[in-house]
Amino acid sequence: MFTxxxxxxxxxxRDGHLDEIAFAQLTERLAAAGVGSICALGSTGNYAYLDNAERKRIAELAVRHAGNVPVMIGISALRTRDVLDYAEHAQKVGAKAVLLAPMSYQPLSAQEVFKLYETVTGALSVPLVVYDNPGTTRFEFSDELHGRIAALPNIASIKIPPVPADLDAATARVDRLRARIPSNVTIGISGDAVAATGLLAGCDSWYSVIAGLFPQTALAITQAAHSGNAAQVQQWxxxxxxxxxxxxxxxxLRVAATTAELLGHTASPCLPPPLLALQDADRKQLASFLEGFHDQA
Structure with missing residues (x-):
């Protein structure tokens, strides 16, 4: 599930409460499309805005409605105590992996981040994906730190930030990281807009926001990239x-939420305040795009 x-x-x-029906239907659509895995409670899953009970309920629903597709659960939290609690619950309900970003209010040091992953992996019986998301966490992983963390038990993959748009530069970036980590640890690209470049540059997986709404399209891009069909990838x-x-x-997140609202997959508004979906001209622009777009391979 890490490729x-x-x-x-x-x-x-919906009305300030978790819309269990909408979440279940979104998850079932992904399972029916045949994605490689489903990750609940990533940044797109609003984990930082949900309370303990809501997060645990989402984990339960994700596993229940994913069918045979393996589920990964985001377990990031400000305190290691809470991360461990979410990890234990994810394993209990049947998650096949967990996703962890170094979430913080006070800026974290490299040693603090390493200690977080060391503590959590030591308590796990399922694989862990390292979520390197400096745009949100404001923590910058070095390749040296990635190498130290990747050597810990139960580390399966690293979800890296967007790569450079230039393919040669992107390939060099992926190669530098790969040289630091064990061969069994995969590299996954995030940042949908450059994901195709990341896959062509050698990333093993795509951890994808757009796949949460357009799984067939995302599958087509992934398959074309892994087969080396750069022209088809560029076309998509x-x-x-x-x-x-x-x-x-x-x-x-805002674009995905607005898309879900416009397509009728969720109520409007569906984001936790103070977050807002797209408004006015931007919402109309997105609606115009969606009128001519269909999710298909």
């Missing part, structure tokens, strides 16, 4: 440029 496509669904709200990327432009302005 290929991993789809990250929203955790939608150009087709999706209106989405990528909005990602660059507002971030993937």
């Amino acid at each position: 290929g496509l991993s789809a990250f669904p929203l955790s939608p709200l 990327s150009e087709r999706l440029e209106p989405l990528w432009a909005l990602y660059r302005r507002y971030g993937s």
Whole structure:
């Protein structure tokens, strides 16, 4: 489950409460599409805005509605005590892996981050994916730190930030990291707008926001990239440029949430306040794009 496509669904709200029906339906759509894995409670899953009971309920629903598709659960929290609690619950309900970012209020040191992963992996019986997301956590992993963490037990993959748009530069970046980590640890790309480049540059997997809504499209891109069909990958990327432009302005979460609202997959609004979906002209621009777009391979 640490190669290929991993789809990250929203955790939608309705009237301020978790919309269990909408979440279950989103998860079932992904399972029916045949994605490689489903990750609940990543950044797209609003984990930082949900309380303990909501997060545990989402973990339960994800495993229940994913069918035979393996589920990964985000366990990030401010305190290691809470991370361990979420990890234990994820394993108890049947998650096949967990995802962990070094979430913090006070800036963390490299030693603090290493100690976090050392403590958590020591308590796990399932694999862990390292979530390197400096845009959100404000923590910058060095390749040396990735190497130290990747040598810990139960580390299965590293979810890296966007790579350079230039393919040669992207390949060099992936190669530098791969030289630091054990051969059994995969490298997964995040940042949908450059994911195709990351896959062509040698990333093993795509940890994908857009796959949470358009799994067939994301599967087509992943398969084309892994088969080396750069022309087809470029064609798909150009087709999706209106989405990528909005990602660059507002971030993937707001765009994904607005897309789900416009397609009728969730109520509107579905984000936890103070977060807002796209408004006015930007919402109309997205709606116009969606009118001519269909999720298909």
